[in-house]
Amino acid sequence: MCGIAGTYRWPDGKAVTDRLTETLAHRGPDGSGTYSHSAGDAEVHLGHRRLAIVDLSGTGAQPMAKDALVLTYNGELYNAPELRAELEAAGVRFRGTSDTEVVLEAWRRWGTDCLPRLRGMFAFGVYDERTGELVLARDQLGIKPLFLLRRGEGLVFASELKALAAVTELSPDPAALVASLLYYWVPDSRCAYREAEKLPPGSWLRIRPDGGVARGRYWNLRDVALEASHTAAPDLAAVVEESTRKHLLADVPVATFLSGGLDSSYLTALAARHRPGIAAYTIGFRAEDARFEAMPDDLRYARQVAARFGVELHEIEIAPDVLDLLPRMTYALDEPIGDPAAINTYLICTAAREAGVKVLLSGMGADELFAGYRKHLANLLALRYQRVPRPLRRGVSAVVGRLPVATRRRGLRSVRFAKRFLSFAELPEETAFRRSYTLYGRQELLDLLDPELTPAVDDVLTEHADTYRDNELDDFVNRMCLGDARMFLPGLNLAYTDRSSMAASTEVRVPYVDTEVVRAAFAFPGGRKVAGRQGKAVLKEAALSVLPKEIVYRPKGLFSAPLRAWMSRDLAPLVREVVEDGLLVKSGFLRREALARMAAADAAGQHDFSKHLWHVLTLEHWYRDATSGAAGRTRQPA
Numbered sequence: 114m115c116g117i118a119g120t121y122r123w124p125d126g127k128a129v130t131d132r133l134t135e136t137l138a139h140r141g142p143d144g145s146g147t148y149s150h151s152a153g154d155a156e157v158h159l160g161h162r163r164l165a166i167v168d169l170s171g172t173g174a175q176p177m178a179k180d181a182l183v184l185t186y187n188g189e190l191y192n193a194p195e196l197r198a199e200l201e202a203a204g205v206r207f208r209g210t211s212d213t214e215v216v217l218e219a220w221r222r223w224g225t226d227c228l229p230r231l232r233g234m235f236a237f238g239v240y241d242e243r244t245g246e247l248v249l250a251r252d253q254l255g256i257k258p259l260f261l262l263r264r265g266e267g268l269v270f271a272s273e274l275k276a277l278a279a280v281t282e283l284s285p286d287p288a289a290l291v292a293s294l295l296y297y298w299v300p301d302s303r304c305a306y307r308e309a310e311k312l313p314p315g316s317w318l319r320i321r322p323d324g325g326v327a328r329g330r331y332w333n334l335r336d337v338a339l340e341a342s343h344t345a346a347p348d349l350a351a352v353v354e355e356s357t358r359k360h361l362l363a364d365v366p367v368a369t370f371l372s373g374g375l376d377s378s379y380l381t382a383l384a385a386r387h388r389p390g391i392a393a394y395t396i397g398f399r400a401e402d403a404r405f406e407a408m409p410d411d412l413r414y415a416r417q418v419a420a421r422f423g424v425e426l427h428e429i430e431i432a433p434d435v436l437d438l439l440p441r442m443t444y445a446l447d448e449p450i451g452d453p454a455a456i457n458t459y460l461i462c463t464a465a466r467e468a469g470v471k472v473l474l475s476g477m478g479a480d481e482l483f484a485g486y487r488k489h490l491a492n493l494l495a496l497r498y499q500r501v502p503r504p505l506r507r508g509v510s511a512v513v514g515r516l517p518v519a520t521r522r523r524g525l526r527s528v529r530f531a532k533r534f535l536s537f538a539e540l541p542e543e544t545a546f547r548r549s550y551t552l553y554g555r556q557e558l559l560d561l562l563d564p565e566l567t568p569a570v571d572d573v574l575t576e577h578a579d580t581y582r583d584n585e586l587d588d589f590v591n592r593m594c595l596g597d598a599r600m601f602l603p604g605l606n607l608a609y610t611d612r613s614s615m616a617a618s619t620e621v622r623v624p625y626v627d628t629e630v631v632r633a634a635f636a637f638p639g640g641r642k643v644a645g646r647q648g649k650a651v652l653k654e655a656a657l658s659v660l661p662k663e664i665v666y667r668p669k670g671l672f673s674a675p676l677r678a679w680m681s682r683d684l685a686p687l688v689r690e691v692v693e694d695g696l697l698v699k700s701g702f703l704r705r706e707a708l709a710r711m712a713a714a715d716a717a718g719q720h721d722f723s724k725h726l727w728h729v730l731t732l733e734h735w736y737r738d739a740t741s742g743a744a745g746r747t748r749q750p751a
Contacts, residue, residue, distance in 0.1 A: 115140055115141045115161060115162055115163050115164055115175070115186070115187040115188075115272075116134070116137030116138075116139075116140030116141050116161070116162035116187065116271075116272045116273070116276075116615070117137075117159075117160070117161055117162075117175075117185040117186065117187045117236065117237065117238060117259075117270075117271070117272050118130060118133035118134050118137060118159070118160040118161075118185070118269075118270065118271040118272065118276055119133070119157065119158055119159040119160060119185060119238050119247070119269070119270055119271075120133075120156075120157070120158050120267070120268070120269045120270075121155070121156075121157050121247045121267060121268045121269075121320055122154060122155060122156060122157075122265075122266050122267040122268070122324070123156075123158075123267040123268065123269050124267070126149075126156055126157070126158045127147075127149055127158050129158070129269065129280045130147060130149075130158035130159065130160045131147065131160065132276075132279055132280050133160055133269070133271050133276045133277075133279065133280055134147065134160030134161065134162060136271075136273070136275060136276040136279045137160075137162045137271065137272055137273060137276055138162055139615060139616055139617075139618055140162050140164065140187075140272060140273070140615045140618070141161070141162025141163040141164045141618075142162075142164065142618050143163045143164055143165040144162070144163035144165065144174055145160075145161065145162050145163065146160070146161045146163070146174055146175055146176055147159065147160050147161070147176070148160075148176040148178060148183050148185070148240075150183070150240065150242055152242070152245045152322065153245075153322060154322065155245040155322035157240050157245075157247055159176040159183060159185045159238060159240065160176070160185065161175040161176050161185045161186075163175060164471065164618060164619075164620060165364075165365070166189065166363050166364065166365055166471060166472060166620060167189070167193075167210070167211055167212050167362065167363060167364050168209050168210040168211035168212075168213075168364065169364055169365070170209060172208050172209025172210070172211060172214070173209055173210075173211035173213055173214075175213060177211075177213050177214060177217055179208070179214070179217060180221070181241065181242040181243050182217055182220065182221055182239060182240070182241055182242070183239065183240045183242065184213060184216060184217045184220070184237060184238070184239045184240075185237060185238050186213050186216055186217075186235065186236075186237040187235065187236050187237065187257055187272055188212075188233055188234045188235030188236060188237070188252065188256075188257050189212060189233050189234055189235070189362070189620070189622065190212035190215060190216060190231055190232070190233040190235065191232050191233045191356075191359035191360060191362055191627075192230075192231070192232040192233070192359070193212035193215045193233075193362070194362075196215050196219055196230065196231075197215050200215070200218050200219065200222065203222065205218050205222070212233075216231065216235070216237065217239070219231070220239050225248070225250075225317055225329060225331060228250055228317065228331040228332070229253070229331050229332050231252070232359070232627070232628055232629070233252065234252050234254075234256035234257045234622070234623070234626075235250070235251070235252045235256075235257055236249075236250070236251045236252065236257040236258060236259035236272065236312070237249070237250055238270060244321075244322075245321070245322035246319055246320065246321050246322070247268070247319070247320050248317055248318065248319045248320075249261065249270055249312055249317060249318045250312075250316070250317040250318075251312045251313070251314055251315070251316060251317075252314065252315070253314060253315045253332040253334075253628055254314055254315070254334070254598070254602070254603065254607075254626050254628070254631065255301055255313075255314030255315075255602070255603030255607055256603075256607050256611070256623060256626055257272075257611065258272055258273065258311065258608065258611055258612075259271075259272065259311065259312040260272070260273065260274045260276075260277055260304070260309055260310070260311055260312075261277075261309070261310055261311075261312060261318070262277050262281065262283075262308050262309045262310070263308075263326070264308070265324075266324030268320055269281070272615075273447050273612070273615075274304070274305065274306065274309060274447040274448060275444070275447055277306070277309055278306065278739075283306035283307065283308065283309060283739075284306065284307050284739075284740075285305060285306060285307070285736065285739050285740065286303065286304065286305060286306060286307045287566060287569055287702070288303065288569040288572060288573065289303040289304060289305045289306075289448075290305065290449065290702070290732065290736075291558070291562065291566055291569040291570055291573055292573045292576075293305070293448070293449045293450075293451075293728075293732060294552065294553070294558065294561070294562070294728070294732065295551050295552060295553055295558060295570075295573055295574075296550075296551055296552070296604070296605070297450070297451035297452060297551075297552055297605075297724065297728040298448070298449075298450045298451065298452065298604050298605040298608065298609075299448045299449065299450070299604065300576070300600055300604045301313065301314065301600070301603045301604045301608075302576065302580075304448075305447075305448040305449065305735070305739070306739070313330070314332075314334070314603055315330055315331060315332035315333060315334070316328065316329065316330045316331065317329050317331065332628075334595070334598055334599055334631070335583060335584050335595065335599070337628075337631065337632060337635070338584065338586060338591065338595050338598075338631075338635040339584065339585050339586060339635075341631075341632045341633075341634075341635035341636045342586060342588070342591065342635055342636065342638075344632075344636050345636065346633075346636045346637050346641070347633050347636060349633055349637075349651060349652065349654075349655040350655035350656075350658045352629055352630055352633045353379070353383070353624070353625070353630060353652075353655060354383050354386075355629070356624040356625070356627040356629060356630050357380055357383040357384055357387070357474070357624045358383070358387050359624075359627075360474055360622045360623075360624040360627075361384060361387055361388055361474075363471075363472050365470075365471045365472060366392070366469060366470050366471065366472070367384070367388065367391065367470070367472040367473070367474065368391060368392040368393060368394060368465055368470045368472070368473050368474075369381045369384055369391065369392075369393045369394070369424075369473060369474045369475075370393070370394060370395075370461060370473055370474065370475045370476065370621075371393035371394065371395045371415045371418060371419065371424070371426065372395060372396070372411050372415060372476070373395065373411040373412065373413065373414030373415035373416075373417070373418060373664075373667075374411065374414070374476070374667075374669065375476075375479075375485075375649065375652070375653060375656060375660075375664065375665060375667075375669075376476025376477075376479040376480070376485070376625065376652075377475070377476040378414070378415075378418045378656075378660055378664050379476070379652075379655075379656040379659065379660060380474050380475075380476055380624055380625075381393050381418060381419075381422065381424060381474075382418065382421075382422050382659045382660055383659065384474060385422040385423060385424055386422075386659070389423060390423060390424075390425060391424055391425070392424065392425040392426075392427060392465075392468075392470065393415070393419060393424045393425070393426050393427070394426075394427045394429065394461045394464060394465055394473065395411070395412060395415040395426060395427070395428055395429070395461075396428075396429050396430070396431050396457050396460070396461060397411070397412045397428060397429070397430050397431065398430070398431050398674070398675050412428065414664060414667055415428075417663075417664065418660075418664060421661070427464065427465075427468070429460060429461060429464050431456070431457065431460055431674070434683075435456075435679050435683045435684060436683060436684070436687065438456055439684075439687075439730060439731065439734060440734050442455055442456055442459065442613070442731075443731050443734040443735050443738070444738065445459065445612050445613060445616035446608075446609060446612045446613070446731075447608075447612055448608070448735070449728070449731050449732040449735040449736075450605065450608065450609050450731065451724065451727055451728025451729075451731045451732070452605060452606075452609055453674035453676060453727060454609065454674065455609040455612070455613045456613075456674060457674065458609065458610055458613035458614060458621070459613040459614075459616055459617055461473070462613065462614045462616075462617035462619040462621070463617040465617075465619060466617050466618055466619050470619070471618075471619055471620060472619070472620045472621075472622060473614070473619060473620070473621050473622070474621075474622050474623075474624060475610060475621050475622065475623050476623075476625065477602075477606050477607065477610055477621075477623045477625065477626060478598075478602060478606070478607075478623050478625035478626035478630075479625040479649065479652060480597075480648075480649070481594060481597035481598050481601060481602045481606070482594055482597075482598060482625060482626075482630070482631060482634040482635075483594070483634055483637075483642050483648075483649040483651060483652045484590050484593065484594055484639065484642040484643050484648050484649060485648045485649040485652070485669070486550075486597075486648065487530070487648075487669070488546070488549040488550050488593075489590060489593055489594075489642075489643055489648055490643055490646060490648050491533075491534050491537075491538075491549055492537075492542075492545055492546055492549055492589075492593060493589070493590070493643060494534070494538075495534070495537065495538040495539070495540075495545055496589075498538045498539070499538070499539060506539070509535070510535050513528070513531045513532055513535055514532070514535075516528045516531075516532075517718045517719055518532065518718060518719065518720060518721040529721045532720070532721070533549075536548060536554070537549050542589070543577075543578050543581045543582060544578075546581065546593055546596065547574075547577050547578075547581070550601065552724065552725050552728065553725075555570065555574060558570055560704070560707050561703060561704060561707045561708065561711075562702065562703065562704065563701050563702055563703075563704070566702075577600070580596065580599060580600060581596045588638055588639040589639060590638075590639025590640070590642050590643050591635060591638070591639050591642075594634070594635070594639075594642070595635070598631070602626070607623070607626065610623070637651050647666075648669075653665045653666065676723035676724060676727050677721065677723045679723075679727075680715060680716075680723045680726055680727070681716070684726075684727075684730065685716070687730060688712050688726055688729075688730070689712070691708075691729060691730060691733050692705065692708050692709050692712050693705075695733050696733060696736055696737050696740070697729070697732065697733050697736055700736075702736075703729070708729065711725060711726065712726060
C-alpha cells in the first residue's frame, strides 16, 4: 500500500510533485521515488511513497519505468500470480515478483481492457512516453482513493486531498459540507473542496498532450448487481474462503481485526486455517464508558474466537484523550467524516504497526452487501408498521417522544432505537431508507443551516433519490444493499478505513469488498439476507461451517465509540465553545440557536444528538483548517 501523486502540464510541476509526495510520506515510509519526462508541452512528473508488502526488494520500487511505460501504483492485486502466469506464457519477462510489475505488463498488453481483470484494490497513474498520454484508474468498488484537480490543460492528482491542498489554494464547497452534515461523511460523488474531484470507482481518465480528456467506466456496480440477481446462488462459504485466502498474499506479517462479531470472527477463523497462529487485534473501552453506553461485551466473544482457533489476541483498551485525538483524526481523514470508528481503526493500526505488523484484514463491507445493519431490518419492519391503524401509531409516537434516552448514569439504547425508528417508519421507501441512516430530515437540516443553502440541501436530497432509484432490482433488501454499496461503503467506511490505517502506515484489506464476493452477494434474494429478525442470514449460514452458533448468532456488536459518555464528560466544554464561538456559527453556515437547542436536548438526555454533535465538532475543526490557508490545512496537528 502506498501513496501516489503526479502532475501533467502543471506549472512548476517538479516542485509541486515533490511537495505532493512529501505530504503523503505517512502512506509509505519504506521508500520514495519520482519520475520526470518532457515531450514538448506535455511535461509529466510522477511521485511515489512505498509501503513494501510484496517483493520487498528494489525491483518493486516506484515509479516503475519499463520499456516506455511508467507506473505509480497504490494497491494490492490478489490475482497477480494468475495474471503473471498468463503474461509469462505470452512471452513477458519479469524483473521481480511485485504485483506492480504485473499491473504494468497487463496495461502494456491490454490497455484499459486489463482493468476489469484486476482483482484487488488499486489506484494508479500510468504514463506512456511514446504517446505522451497519462491515464488514471481506480478499483471497481472504490477501496483505494484518487483525488484530482484540473485547471486549463493541466492536471494534478494524489492519494489524499490534503496533498492537493498543500500545493494550491482551495476553498470549501458549501454543497459538499451540506452533504457532510446530512450523512456525516462526504459522498464519493462530491469533494469537500471546490475544483477537486474523486475519480469514481470502476473508472479511468485519460489526458493527452493536446489537453484533450477522455473518461470511461469499465465496471458498474449497478449492472453487476442486476446481472448477478439473475444467476444461480453460489456456495457462499467457498467464495468467502477463497477471497480470504487471496487477501493473505504478502511478504510481511498479516493480522486481523477481531471485534468478536460475525464478520471479523469469520475472517479470522478462515485466516487462521491458512495461516496458523495469525495475530488479531481487538478493542475495549473504559468500563464506565461502556456501562454508560450500554455497549455489548465484545471482548468476551473475541477471546472465545481467539482461543478456539489458536489466534494470538492483542487487546487494546481505548481510553483516548479525545480532545487531542479529534484534530489529529480530522487532519488524517481529509474530509469532514463524523464516524468515531475511525479512531478505533487508527489506534488498532498504530498498535499493530508498533508490533511490526503492516497488514490487517477487516470485516468491512459484509453489513452493506448482506443486509447486516439494523436499518435494513428496521426498514422492513416499517412496511408492517405502516399497516397499524393511524390512531395507534400516534399514541405510540407520543409515548416514545416523552421518554428520555439516558439517565445520569447510563444510556437507554432501546429508547434511542425506538425514537430513531419512529423518525422514518411512516415515510416512503427511498426517503425512509435515507432517513434511517442520515442525521437529519429535510426540515431539520434547513433549520440548522443558513437559508441561502436551501438549494444545496435540495440538490443533495435529489442526488440520493436519483442514486437509490438508478437500478432495475425488484427486491427491496437488495435495493438497500446496492444503495449502501454505491454510497455508504465508498463514501464513509472505505474512506475512513484507508485514511485511518494509512495515517498509521499500515494496510487494511477488506475480503468482503471483493468483486467475486459482490457478485455472490447479489445472487441471493433479500429473503435470504433478512430472514425473520436475522440480518446477514445467508452469511451466517455460511459461517456455521467454521464458527460455533454462539458466535454466529450473538447480538450484533458495534464497531463504534461511547459517544454519549464522551459528550457528557470529555467533550462537553468543546461543544459549548463551538456553539458560542465556533467558526461555523460565526460564518453563518450554522445557526447558533438551532445548534444550541440540539446541544441542550442532548445534555438533558431527552434526545440522543451525540453523533450529530460529534460531527459538528469534526466539521468545525476541518473548516478551521480549510479556511486558514495552505500551511494550516496541511500541517499535522501536534
